[in-house]
Amino acid sequence: MLSRRSLAGLVGAGTMAAGAAASALVTPAVAQDASESAFDRIRRTKKLRTAAVAGGAPYYQKDIATGQWRGFYVDMAKALAAELEAELELSETTWGNAVLDLQANKIDLFFGLNPTPKRALVVDFSVPVFSNAFTVIAKKGFAPKTWAELNSPDVKLAVDVGSSHDAAVTRLCPKAQVVRFKSADEATLALSTGRVDAQCLVLMLAMTVLKKNPALGQLVVPNPVFATTSNAGFRRERDKTLRDFVNTWIDYNRGLGFIRQTIVSNMELVGVSEADMPAGVSL
Incomplete structure (x- = not known):
């Protein structure tokens, strides 16, 4: 089973793969006393507003031809909206803008x-939806088994700058040569061209990358297993009813197996199956 050890101290500005830049965060958005709470607005308008990231499969995926959204977080949002007796309104955002969209009440x-x-x-954050282990894609012929093996001046590790991957490697491998790139795709390119020995990615993203290009190398889950969590975020407001409701919804549906089933079924969007999960690691 995957250790649920929190990496709150490690994760500076994470993602799922490709997190938001911490520098983009501004001062807290504080709800005014007279403003309508998010929960009350949803119940009044019968509309739940959320957003999706194009190219974020299996989290989010937009069909270019039809404009329709797929992905496990899309399916969860639809189910949550139905529970709230509301219609889902889905706009487009980026990993970097999602927090700002919440603050702006979009x-x-x-x-x-x-x-x-x-x-x-x-x-504000919900309880965890699922855990995502930190892994590395190691070049062929390089098979580290522990973070200690990666923590060497002879090892070059690629990360996307400012991400959870960056924060994890910075904390766990201070002796390694950490090579930072603007995006996870650029870090993957560096691995494919032999400029680095490995790339750090959370499990969900690592499996997706390797499925697209198996020649990159091998998936390694270094010991001890560290993980971050994927959660729902909310605009900061005094009324916490929406957050509390979503927490109850997540716990209830995780207990029933709906969360896991939705994640596993949508992994097929990127050609990943449950059989591709590393032994001893779970969501």
Whole structure:
């Protein structure tokens, strides 16, 4: 089973793969006394506003031809809206803008945020939806089994700058040569061209990348297993009813197996099956 050890101290500005920049966060958005709470607005208008990230499969995926959204967080948002007796309104955002959209009251919640202390200054978080282990894609012929083996001056590790991957490697591998790139895709390119020995990614993203390009190398889950969590984020307001409701909804549906089933079924969007999960690691 995957250790649920929190990496709150590690995760500076994470993602799922490709997190939001902490520098983009501004001062907390504080709801005015006379303002309508998010929960009351949803119940009054019968509309739940959230957002999705194009190209974020299996979290989110937009069909270019039809404009329809798919992904496990899309399915969860639809189910949550139905429970609230509301219609789902889905707009498009980016991993970097999701927190700002919450603060600006453009959306009521956003699924897919890693909770970090910096983010917690400006938005609220739900309980974890699932855990995402930190892994590395190691080049062929390089098979580290522990973080200690990666923590060497001879090892070059690629990360996307400012992400949870960056924060994890910085904390766990201070002796390694950490090579930072603007995006996870650029870090993957560096691995494919032999400029680095490995790339750090959370499990969900690592499996997706390797499915697209198996020649990159091998998936390694270094010991001890560390993980971040994927949560829902909410605009900071005094009335916590929406957050409390979503927490209850997540716990209830995780207990019934709906959360796991939805994640596993949508992994097929990127050609990943449950059989591809590393031994001893779970969501």
